[in-house]
Amino acid sequence: xxxxxxxxxxxxxxxxxxxxxxxxxxxxxxxxxxxxxxxxxxxxxxxxxxxxxxxxxxxxxxxxxxxxxxxxxxxxxxxxxxxxxxxxxxxxxxxxxxxxxxxxxxxxxxxxxxxxxxxxxxxxxxxxxxxxxxxxxxxxxxxxxxxxxxx
Amino acid sequence: xxxxxxxxxxxxxxxxxxxxxxxxxxxxxxxxxxxxxxxxxxxxxxxxxxxxxxxxxxxxxxxxxxxxxxxxxxxxxxxxxxxxxxxxxxxxxxxxxxxxxxxxxxxxxxxxxxxxxxxxxxxxxxxxxxxxxxxxxxxxxxxxxxxxxxxxxxxxxxxxxxxxxxxxxxxxxxxxxxxxxxxxxxxxxxxxxxxxxxxxxxxxxxxxxxxxxxxxxxxxxxxxxxxxxxxxxxxxxxxxxxxxxxxxxxxxxxxxxxxxxxxxxxxxxxxxxxxxxxxxxxxxxxxxxxxxxxxxxxxxxxxxxxxxxxxxxxxxxxxxxxxxxxxxxxxxxxxxxxxxxxxxxxxxxxxxxxxxxxxxxxxxxxxxxxxxxxxxxxxxxxxxxxxxxxxxxxxxxxxxxxxxxxxxxxxxxxxxxxxxxxxxxxxxxxxxxxxxxxxxxxxxxxxxxxxxxxxxxxxxxxxxxxxxxxxxxxxxxxxxxxxxxxxxxxxxxxxxxxxxxxxxxxxxxxxxxxxxxxxxxxxxxxxxxxxxxxxxxxxxxxxxxxxxxxxxxxxxxxxxxxxxxxxxxxxxxxxxxxxxxxxxxxxxxxxxxxxxxxxxxxxxxxxxxxxxxxxxxxxxxxxxxxxxxxxxxxxxxxxxxxxxxxxxxxxxxxxxxxxxxxxxxxxxxxxxxxxxxxxxxxxxxxxxxxxxxxxxxxxxxxxxxxxxxxxxxxxxxxxxxxxxxxxxxxxxxxxxxxxxxxxxxxxxxxxxxxxxxxxxxxxxxxxxxxxxxxxx
Numbered sequence: 061x062x063x064x065x066x067x068x069x070x071x072x073x074x075x076x077x078x079x080x081x082x083x084x085x086x087x088x089x090x091x092x093x094x095x096x097x098x099x100x101x102x103x104x105x106x107x108x109x110x111x112x113x114x115x116x117x118x119x120x121x122x123x124x125x126x127x128x129x130x131x132x133x134x135x136x137x138x139x140x141x142x143x144x145x146x147x148x149x150x151x152x153x154x155x156x157x158x159x160x161x162x163x164x165x166x167x168x169x170x171x172x173x174x175x176x177x178x179x180x181x182x183x184x185x186x187x188x189x190x191x192x193x194x195x196x197x198x199x200x201x202x203x204x205x206x207x208x209x210x211x
Numbered sequence: 212x213x214x215x216x217x218x219x220x221x222x223x224x225x226x227x228x229x230x231x232x233x234x235x236x237x238x239x240x241x242x243x244x245x246x247x248x249x250x251x252x253x254x255x256x257x258x259x260x261x262x263x264x265x266x267x268x269x270x271x272x273x274x275x276x277x278x279x280x281x282x283x284x285x286x287x288x289x290x291x292x293x294x295x296x297x298x299x300x301x302x303x304x305x306x307x308x309x310x311x312x313x314x315x316x317x318x319x320x321x322x323x324x325x326x327x328x329x330x331x332x333x334x335x336x337x338x339x340x341x342x343x344x345x346x347x348x349x350x351x352x353x354x355x356x357x358x359x360x361x362x363x364x365x366x367x368x369x370x371x372x373x374x375x376x377x378x379x380x381x382x383x384x385x386x387x388x389x390x391x392x393x394x395x396x397x398x399x400x401x402x403x404x405x406x407x408x409x410x411x412x413x414x415x416x417x418x419x420x421x422x423x424x425x426x427x428x429x430x431x432x433x434x435x436x437x438x439x440x441x442x443x444x445x446x447x448x449x450x451x452x453x454x455x456x457x458x459x460x461x462x463x464x465x466x467x468x469x470x471x472x473x474x475x476x477x478x479x480x481x482x483x484x485x486x487x488x489x490x491x492x493x494x495x496x497x498x499x500x501x502x503x504x505x506x507x508x509x510x511x512x513x514x515x516x517x518x519x520x521x522x523x524x525x526x527x528x529x530x531x532x533x534x535x536x537x538x539x540x541x542x543x544x545x546x547x548x549x550x551x552x553x554x555x556x557x558x559x560x561x562x563x564x565x566x567x568x569x570x571x572x573x574x575x576x577x578x579x580x581x582x583x584x585x586x587x588x589x590x591x592x593x594x595x596x597x598x599x600x601x602x603x604x605x606x607x608x609x610x611x612x613x614x615x616x617x618x619x620x621x622x623x624x625x626x627x628x629x630x631x632x633x634x635x636x637x638x639x640x641x642x643x644x645x646x647x648x649x650x651x652x653x654x655x656x657x658x659x660x661x662x663x664x665x666x667x668x669x670x671x672x673x674x675x676x677x678x679x680x681x682x683x684x685x686x687x688x689x690x691x692x693x694x695x696x697x698x699x700x701x702x703x704x705x706x707x708x709x710x711x712x713x714x715x716x717x718x719x720x721x722x723x724x725x726x727x728x729x730x731x732x733x734x735x736x737x738x739x740x741x742x743x744x745x746x747x748x749x750x751x752x753x754x755x756x757x758x759x760x761x762x763x764x765x766x767x768x769x770x771x772x773x774x775x776x777x778x779x780x781x782x783x784x785x786x787x788x789x790x791x792x793x794x795x796x797x798x799x800x801x802x803x804x805x806x807x808x809x810x811x812x813x814x815x816x817x818x819x820x821x822x823x824x825x826x827x828x829x830x831x832x833x834x835x836x837x838x839x840x841x842x843x844x845x846x847x848x849x850x851x852x853x854x855x856x857x858x859x860x861x862x863x864x865x866x867x868x869x870x871x872x873x874x875x876x877x878x879x880x881x882x883x884x885x886x887x888x889x890x891x892x893x894x895x896x897x898x899x900x901x902x903x904x905x906x907x908x909x910x911x912x913x914x915x916x917x918x919x920x921x922x923x924x925x926x927x928x929x930x931x932x933x934x935x936x937x938x939x940x941x942x943x944x945x946x947x948x949x950x951x952x953x954x955x956x957x958x959x960x961x962x963x964x965x966x967x968x969x970x971x972x973x974x975x976x977x978x979x980x981x982x983x984x985x986x987x
Contacts, residue, residue, distance in 0.1 A: 063634050065510075067681065067728075067765035067841050099900025102910055108868065109759065109771040112722060113802045113814060120774030120814035122723065122833075125757035127916065128521055128529060131768070135900045140893030142766035142842040147759055149519055149529050149919065151912030153926035158630055160512035161539075165634075168510065172636070180634060182681040183641035190681065 061169055062196045063176050065158065068136070068143045069094055070195060073166050081195040085138025093156045095134055098143060100154070103131040105147075126150070251429075252606065253372045257346045261567050263495055263590045264323040269392070273489040286478060286490040287328060287583060290319055293474030294330035297467035301399055302332075304466070306459035308705070309402030312670045313697040317467060319475070319491070320345055320396040327395075327491040329584035332696045335575045336376050336568035336617075337400040339586040343374020343564055344430040345384060345396050353393075358432055362388045365434030365465060369406060370427045371562050372606060376569070377613045378424050379406050379413030383464035385434070387475055389484050395491055397471045399464040404667035407451040408611060410821040411656025411666020416524035416752040417820035418558040418611030425611075426450055434465060452656065452666045499587040503541040505579060506591065508637050513537045514627045515927060517549075518619050521758035521772075523557040524612055524818030526960050529758065529915070530559070530601060531923025532616065534623035536631065545570070545624070547596040551922030552934055552949055553604040556956045559754075560604035561616035563596055569617040570594075572693050573624035577646075578632075579639045597949045600932075601922075612752050618648045621692050622761060625678075626838075629764050644678035644685065644731060644764035644838035646692045649753045649817075651675075651773060651834045653739055656821065657747035660710045669737070670700035671834060674717070676732035679725065679767060679840035684850070685732030687719060688834055710744035711824075713737055714783065715796050720833045722861050724854075726868050727767025727839020728846050733859065734770075734834030736798050740783050741824045749830050751775055753817035760835065767839030774814045775832055776802050781810040782827025798831040844870050844889045848880040914944070922955070 061073045068081045071090045078087035078094040087097030104126050111121035132146040132154055146154055169176065177196040182188035232240065266274070297317040301310050309315065316333030318326055324345030329338045348366055352358035366384040371377050381403045387395040406413040408425030418424050426447070433443050439461060447461075448454035479487045518532040533549030553560045567589065574588050582588055596603040602616040626645045632638055656666030674688035691697050702713045715738035725731025741747040754760060755773055762769040776798050786807060787794045793806070805812050817832065824830065851871040854860045856878045865871050870892045872884035901909070915921035915933060920942075925933045936945045936953045945952060976983055 065634050066630060067633075096903045098903055099897065100903055100906040100910075101896065101900045102906075105759070108726065108768050110722065110863065112720065112771075112799050113774060113776065117812070118774070118776075118802065118814040120756050120772070120776075120816060122720075122771045122774060124759055124772045125521075125527075127919070128527070129519075129758040129772075133896070133900070134766075135896045137897065137900070137902075140896040142844070142896070144766055145763050145768055147519070147762045147769055148517075149758075149921065150916055151910065152915070153907070153911045153928075155515050155517050155927060157515050158512065160510055164511035168508075174636065176634070176636070179636035181636075181638070183632075183638035185641065187682050188641050188680075 061176065063165065063169065064180060064192045064196065065160065066144075068141055071160065071162070071165065073162065073169065076162055080136040080138055080141065080143070081192070082141045083136060083139035085136050087136070090160065091162050093159065095144075095154060095156070097137070098134040099137050101133045101135065103133050105129050105131050251351050254347060254350065257343055257350065258374065258562070258564055261564075261589055261594070263325045263499060263587045266492060267323060270321070270488060270492040273485040274492060276485055276489070278489060278493055282482065282486065283490045283493055286482060286487065287494055289474070289478055290328050291331055293471045294318060294328060295332065296474065297399060297471040298330040298332050300467040300470060301401055301463055304463045305401055306456045306463070307401055307403045308667045308670060308700070309404055310460065310463070312673055312700050313694055314402035314673075315400060317397070317399045317471060319471070320398065321491045321495060322393045322395060322488075324349065324396065325495045326586040327494050331584065334376075334402070334694045335584065336572045336693055337380055338398065339571035339575075339589075340374045340376060340564055340568040341382060341384065341398050341400065342586070344368045344382065347373060348384065348430050349393075352430070352432070360386050360388075360393060361436055362386070363434070363437035364432055365468065366430050367433040367461075368428045368430040370429055371565050371610050371613055373429050374564050376565050376617065377414060377610065378408070378426060379404055381428070381460070383434075383461070383468055384430070385468045385472065387472060389479070394484060394488050395475070397468045397475065399467045401460055401464060403456065403460055405451050405453040405456060405665065410654070410750055411452055412654035412668050412750065413666070414614070414654065414668070414752055415611035416558050416750060416818045418609040419556040421607060421609050423611060424609055433461070439465065452664050455663070494583055494585055495587045498583055498585040499590045501582065502579070502588050503591045505637075505639075506538060506543045507541040509538045509631050509635055511539050514630045516623055516627045517927070518622060519758050520559070520615060520619065520754045520760070521756065522754035522816050522818050523554060523559055523957060524615070524752060524754065525557060525820070526957065527757050527816055528920035528922060528957075532602060532619040532623060533924060533927070534627065535927075536624070536627045538631065541591065542593070543591065544593045544595060547594065547600070547602055548930070549924035549927060549932070550597070550600040550602045552932055552952050552955050553599050553601050553608045554922070554955050554957060555608055558609050558611035559613075559615040560601045560608040560610050561613035562610065563594075563603040565613050565617040566602045566620035567594065569621040569693065570624050573621045573628070576695055577625045577640055577643065578628050581639050599949055614650060615754060618692065622646070622648045625692070626762065626764070642681035644680075644725065644727065644767055644840040645761040645769070646678045647675040647731075647734065647761055647770060647835040647837050648692055649755050649760050649773070649835055651734065651753050651817070651832055652751075653737065653830065653832070654750040654752060655709065655711065655748065658744050659708065660743050661708075665709065669705070669713070670698065671737055673697040674699045674735060674834045676725070676734045676770070676835055676837040678764070678837035679727050679729035679731045681729070681840055684730045685725070685837040687733045688717065688735050689732055710747055711739050711741040713739050718797070719859055720798070721858055722864050723771050723833055723836055724860060725761070725763055725768055725770050725836045725839035726843050726864070727763055728841025728843065729767070729839065730846070730854075731767075731770065731837030731839045734836050736831065736833040738796055738798065738829055738831045740827050740829050742784050742826045746823070748821045748823045749819065750821050751817045751819040751832060755835065756816035761838045763838040764840045766842040768843070769838050770836040773817055773833055773835055775817045775819055775830070776812075776814050777831070778807060778810040778812050778829040779825070781807045781829070782825075783807075783829055784827045786827075798833065801829065801831070843868050844892055848882070848885050852878045852880050
């Protein structure tokens with residue numbers, strides 16, 4: 061059974077591996093830190109949040125100060141999807157942001173007896189529909205679902 | 212105060228003294244301590260606990276007589292109606308600007324002070340924290356012969372150390388009594404603004420001691436048997452800049468709680484005291500049980516989210532707010548260890564209770580908004596925190612801008628929950644990127660055009676950008692994190708009362724967006740200038756000018772940083788009167804083009820202490836954006852083109868961030884070229900990204916950059932905090948657990964600047980062989 065844990069990350073309970081929702085790339089042991097399976101880039105935050113006020117004239121311009129703030133970008137090595145970002149001081153170790161109890165996860169889903177693809181959505185409201193079927197495959201299938209291509 | 216047997220024996224030491232005290236001896240000790248206590252400060256036993264109390268014997272008795280869930284629900288609904296009525300009275304009649312925008316709340320509590328129900332509107336955090344003063348009143352004043360509690364009494368407090376979000380909010384807490392017994396409490400709290408602090412407006416960014424924070428009201432009785440005590444009222448009016456406001460809103464709150472009490476009286480007349488008491492208690496317990504069930508549905512595991520704040524509001528530093536949320540079965544633990552130390556001469560510290568109140572805001576408004584608005588929702592959640600950190604500050608720390616830490620408490624829980632709930636089929640709120648979390652507004656004070664002395668703030672703090680949702684963009688300037696229904700008010704109405712205009716109000720700042728597959732709600736700019744007053748000034752009280760204050764979610768980006776821009780030495784009104792074409796104002800144009808001759812154009816971080824504004828000088832800020840959700844390269848190209856056409860984003864952002872190609876005249880997307888550009892962007896990621904372990908080797912440093920004033924754990928695998936301690940020989944970096952750190956105080960920035968300038972003078976003197984004789 062494959063469980064979507066974030067917008068782009070799936071835990072395959074059969075293989076106990078993290079995989080990319082977009083391309084099915086293996087991202088490592090589901091009992092560990094998915095970031096270990098990613099490519100990381102240390103982004104100068106001014107590339108993203110660009111100055112609106114003239115940086116030649118002013119210290120504060122709407123752009124973060126790169127000596128205070130870096131953006132770590134975590135990419136899927138298979139498809140280049142940006143799986144996560146993290147704002148950190150320069151040189152600060154990346155955060156291990158999620159560690160899941162796989163035995164408990166399996167137990168809960170076994171007890172539920174439902175298909176994650178059909179019961180997981182984005183919450184209340186008509187618009188909050190999530191379609192994980194292409195990435196998850198059919199109920200209880202192993203990690204055989206076809207890669208889901210992006211537009 | 213109670214001295215325990217162990218404490219007395221340890222103090223005495225000898226064998227004889229180590230014998231346990233008899234009951235009689237213990238009673239004498241207790242009586243002695245009670246009679247000789249010099250000062251009843253905040254009680255740690257009350258202040259550290261957010262758990263609900265156990266059932267009282269009377270509640271047990273009431274519940275034992277039988278519970279009809281339908282009737283309890285009906286009582287709850289009627290209470291909600293009564294509380295909303297009280298809320299609307301405060302909103303309609305309140306004199307404080309905050310009251311007019313909905314920055315208030317009303318609530319009903321059990322006899323022991325557990326919040327049973329809040330008004331459907333208003334600030335959850337205000338009521339979520341009032342169990343502390345109620346328990347204090349019950350413990351210290353109920354049986355105190357000089358105080359006591361009688362029908363018609365009302366207690367006031369504002370000091371966050373006794374349980375408040377911050378000192379600018381004032382409460383009115385009244386008992387509901389039957390046959391001499393307290394059976395419940397009703398309270399109203401309003402963000403009053405002015406409180407006599409070292410700066411106007413009640414939220415001083417410049418406070419350096421707790422005594423700069425303004426009124427320090429521990430809970431005391433200001434209404435006695437229905438009558439407002441004039442002597443105490445006069446004392447309070449004398450202690451603040453706006454005595455009319457102080458009187459008016461005390462009356463408004465008294466009126467509101469009396470109306471709620473009338474409604475409660477009719478409920479009790481109808482259902483009886485016992486059913487009423489049982490309904491209050493059962494609601495509290497039911498919510499706690501339901502929360503345990505909901506926690507048990509979440510996946511077991513740990514989600515960690517660190518935040519870094521970049522300012523003391525006087526100088527730029529980096530201070531960490533660490534948070535690790537662990538779910539195991541029906542238990543949830545929020546661990547704040549690793550959070551930076553309190554800074555004993557800066558305003559950013561917060562008591563833990565205030566941080567918890569904002570966590571409650573996240574829980575009741577962003578996690579499970581369908582629950583009865585009852586704060587036992589946090590009761591099953593354990594919170595681990597080190598005292599004397601900036602999010603769990605001690606008694607001696609200034610707290611004028613405690614929102615800096617407490618809003619981080621909100622963001623910690625709001626952000627973590629997207630990961631905690633994502634895989635859960637049972638959701639009660641949408642998967643959401645971080646909400647903006649700063650108070651980007653102007654505080655102001657001085658003499659009005661009507662000759663009144665005032666101090667307060669603009670409602671624009673309520674225009675925070677919403678976080679992007681998993682399925683749509685966040686809403687622009689939608690609401691503050693602390694109040695879903697708050698209003699950004701009518702600026703024109705404000706201008707009748709205060710001597711300044713918002714020359715630009717509520718115009719979106721291009722590119723000030725949390726980029727993502729779905730973008731964060733955007734913030735707008737505000738340009739203000741005063742005129743026609745002998746004395747006026749502005750303040751700002753915000754961090755996030757060097758380090759983005761909110762992040763993105765699942766590959767999205769966070770918000771921009773936000774500057775304060777000023778043009779001093781001009782009078783914009785004179786300029787416009789002479790040439791109306793100059794009324795084309797935007798922060799970008801004014802600052803980049805510098806069109807006004809003789810003006811001094813400056814930028815600064817957003818911690819501006821009260822700054823005297825001469826007529827027509829410009830102060831400019833922007834409201835912030837919510838975080839973006841998902842990979843920017845997945846954003847619908849048509850949405851990018853639409854944002855571009857509306858001027859919400861620049862062509863540069865559309866190309867470099869979103870990877871979209873379009874026709875410059877028609878804004879029609881070139882689908883093939885966009886596909887190719889995005890493909891190339893993904894390939895570029897693959898070539899520049901380093902495998903994680905290799906990346907760590909080159910990126911991670913064993914300590915923060917040398918010149919960065921950093922406070923908090925460096926990485927998450929240590930119990931020690933890193934801090935810069937200022938000794939008589941200059942700054943020194945230290946690393947220790949919080950209990951072993953030296954007291955952290957930061958030198959006066961003007962002295963630091965003078966020292967640097969003097970050093971530069973000496974360098975130049977040496978360079979030019981100038982000998983200057985100076986006396987020490």
